[in-house]
Every structure is written in structure tokens, then in C-alpha cells.
Amino acid sequence: MYSSQEYIQNATHRGRVLIVDDDPLNLKMLHHILRDDYDVFIANNGKQALNFCKKEEMPDLILLDVVMPGVNGLDVCKCLKSNESTEDIPVIFITSQNTIEQENMCWVVGCTDFIPKPVNHLTLKHRVRTHLMMKRQAELLKKYAWRDGLTGVCNRRYFDEHFKKEWRRCMRSVAPLSLIMFDIDYFKSYNDTYGHLKGDTCLCRVAETIARRPQRAGDLTARYGGEEFAVILPETSLQGAVFLAKAIGEEVQALNISHSSSAASKKITLSAGVATVIPDKSTQPAHLIQDADAQLYRAKRNGRAQVCSTLNESNFVYVNSIPFTNHL
Numbered sequence: 001m002y003s004s005q006e007y008i009q010n011a012t013h014r015g016r017v018l019i020v021d022d023d024p025l026n027l028k029m030l031h032h033i034l035r036d037d038y039d040v041f042i043a044n045n046g047k048q049a050l051n052f053c054k055k056e057e058m059p060d061l062i063l064l065d066v067v068m069p070g071v072n073g074l075d076v077c078k079c080l081k082s083n084e085s086t087e088d089i090p091v092i093f094i095t096s097q098n099t100i101e102q103e104n105m106c107w108v109v110g111c112t113d114f115i116p117k118p119v120n121h122l123t124l125k126h127r128v129r130t131h132l133m134m135k136r137q138a139e140l141l142k143k144y145a146w147r148d149g150l151t152g153v154c155n156r157r158y159f160d161e162h163f164k165k166e167w168r169r170c171m172r173s174v175a176p177l178s179l180i181m182f183d184i185d186y187f188k189s190y191n192d193t194y195g196h197l198k199g200d201t202c203l204c205r206v207a208e209t210i211a212r213r214p215q216r217a218g219d220l221t222a223r224y225g226g227e228e229f230a231v232i233l234p235e236t237s238l239q240g241a242v243f244l245a246k247a248i249g250e251e252v253q254a255l256n257i258s259h260s261s262s263a264a265s266k267k268i269t270l271s272a273g274v275a276t277v278i279p280d281k282s283t284q285p286a287h288l289i290q291d292a293d294a295q296l297y298r299a300k301r302n303g304r305a306q307v308c309s310t311l312n313e314s315n316f317v318y319v320n321s322i323p324f325t326n327h328l
Helices: 004-012 024-034 046-052 073-081 100-108 121-145 156-173 187-194 196-212 238-254 285-301
Strands: 016-020 039-043 061-065 091-095 113-116 177-184 220-225 228-234 270-277 306-313 316-323
Touching: 016 024, 016 046, 024 039, 024 121, 039 046, 046 073, 061 073, 061 121, 073 091, 073 100, 091 100, 091 121, 113 121, 156 177, 156 220, 156 228, 156 285, 177 187, 177 196, 177 238, 177 285, 187 196, 196 220, 196 228, 196 238, 228 238, 238 270, 238 306, 270 285, 285 306
Parallel strands: 016 039, 016 061, 061 091, 091 113, 270 306
Antiparallel strands: 177 228, 177 270, 220 228, 306 316
């Protein structure tokens, strides 16, 4: 189910449309048709269009001329569809090309639709509205397919996809990638003592607390399985990740959720394992997960309600174990 807030946000979102054409009259005409319904941006050539799509706020849809000097429309579309950050932007060709071969090339490079010149104003409005609506629906469906049904945070499937994406990005930028693995201490005993309904409520409150802290682009909180949660922290040092893990652990304790059957405390606590690596071709993403998981189990062996961490750098291994304050 979509929340009412998400419906409102999608209903009030005007949509960002980028028009790409080397003819000033065409740009003016298309801008005039769409400006009352959308936030409209223009580019005079293919290079400008590609540069615009590198911005943080990318267009929701692109109207693209086929024949342009320099980088033509077909090359622009091909480039957009080969980039994972822009591949889902609908591209509608505005074209005077009318042969079967030319039409087929538009489909081959990945366009969503095409509108022949001269443009029918009503056709343009309907095509743009339809493809924007379909894009938003697809985004919502994807969002809910990747969300854990109980806690509302991302699920394991989305974690796997996002983790690989951030691994590649950190490899390209030679930046550290940190991973925190959390486990709710003695959660089976909690369910046995208080029942599964209260167990579900506990999971939701803990998930909300964990997800509240990571706020930067690329940060991700996911339910990894059962009572285990993972936090991906791109471009974050070991020290920064340990600090965050400790802060989250203390915030969970501050919830004061009673847990009379816990051997670590009389309230809900977390154990955490942290690992950091600068990805390169000699390492695999699975190694970072294994390292963080190993540190989590070390925290549990050491008495729980604490953070254990490791950082592999050259031939040195730095290990740290930090109990949460006032956890007894």
C-alpha cells in the first residue's frame, strides 16, 4: 500500500522535463506547451544534455531531437541508457525522421517513445503526462518491492544491490567503505518472554532508531535477516563508523524497552560489528560482509551490548572493542 503522504508528494510534484534541440524555435515552442504543467529546462546540443543529467536533480523525462550537430540524439540516448544513474529516465524522441530504418534506430538505442514533427500539441502533452505517470508508478513499485514489510527499512534484496553499487563507486574514487552489522541481543528470549506481537513492535522501534542516524547520500539501513540489521556507510572511515555504531547502540538502550530475560541488560541492547575497506580489484564485496559479521560475533562472545571492529590496511589489523555506556 502507498502512504497518503507519498500520494500527495507524487500528485504535487510537477516533474522536471529537459528539452534538447538545436533549433531555438523548436525549443521555444516545446517550452511554451509544457511550461504550465512542468519545470522545463532546455539544452541546445547533446553535450549540454549529458552534462545536465550529471546534476544531483536529474530530469524526470527528456524530449530529445534526433538530428543535431556534434553529439546527436541517438548517441545521447545510448549514453544515458548505458549509465545506471540515468538509465531509467524516459526519452521521447522528437523527430522528422520517417523511414522504418530511422524509426527502428530510435528503439534500438533505448527510447521510450517518439513524436513526429510537426508536433501535435495535444499528443505531446498526453505522451509526456503518460510516461511521467508510468515512471512514478514504477518507482513506487520498486520502492515497496525493496522495503521490509514489517520494519519499513530496506530489505535484504535491496541491500545486496546497493552494496554492490557503493562498492563499485568507492573503488572508482579510492574511498573507504564501512559496514555495520547489528544484532538485537537475546531477541529469541524476548519473543519467548513477551510474545511475538511485542517482538514485532520491538523490531520496528529498533529499526527506526538505527535508520534515523545515517543521513548522507549512499548511506543505507537494511534488515539483513531476523533481528539483524546492516548499515552501509560509503566514504566513511573505521573511526566514523565505530562512532556511529556506538551512538546508535546507546540510542537503542535509551528506548528503555524492558527485557527481563536478557543476560546483557534488563532492557533491549545491540551488539555491533564494524569493518572498513578501500575496495580494489584484489578484494571482493563478500569479504567486507564476512569481516563485519565476524566482528559482530566477537562482540556477542565478549558479552554483547558492545561494538567490535576491524580494519585491514596493508599487513596491519586494527581491532577495537567498545562497550556501550551504562549497559548493565
